[in-house]
Amino acid sequence: MAKADNNRQGEYKEDESAGEDEYDVFELLERLESLREDMEELRVTTLTEVNRRIAELHQQLDED
Numbered sequence: 001m002a003k004a005d006n007n008r009q010g011e012y013k014e015d016e017s018a019g020e021d022e023y024d025v026f027e028l029l030e031r032l033e034s035l036r037e038d039m040e041e042l043r044v045t046t047l048t049e050v051n052r053r054i055a056e057l058h059q060q061l062d063e064d
Helices: 001-043 047-063
Strands: none
Touching: 001 047
């Protein structure tokens, strides 16, 4: 009887873990889609461009 209970608990933990993994994937997908939208709005297509724009803005602020 105790072994059956342990098996059920193990299955529940596996199901819970799978649900958390799926949530993590969904959350990552949402973040990446938002990032893509932001990059499109800013008209940048690579991380190199993002870094260059950041450096330009820092320089502009330093000059002011």
